[in-house]
Amino acid sequence: KVAVSNLVNSLKGVSSRLLRKERPDIANRYWKNMLWSPSYFASSCGGAPLDVIRRYIEQQQTPH
Numbered sequence: 001k002v003a004v005s006n007l008v009n010s011l012k013g014v015s016s017r018l019l020r021k022e023r024p025d026i027a028n029r030y031w032k033n034m035l036w037s038p039s040y041f042a043s044s045c046g047g048a049p050l051d052v053i054r055r056y057i058e059q060q061q062t063p064h
Contacts, residue, residue, distance in 0.1 A: 008040045 016035040019026065045053050 004042045005040075008042070012036045012040075 012035075019035060
């Protein structure tokens with residue numbers, strides 16, 4: 001079992017290291033040498049079936 005805050009911090013750290021390594025060209029988009037903000041949002045699905053959650057995620061718009 002992992003605390004949500006620890007999971008989010010781990011995901012942000014790993015993804016930041018990978019992006020810095022694989023995409024050095026985006027360094028000019030960092031704010032104060034940080035890729036991610038320190039905040040995050042977490043929510044519960046209330047026990048919804050995985051296929052319902054999957055459809056919801058797939059129907060979200062791709063960010064521009």
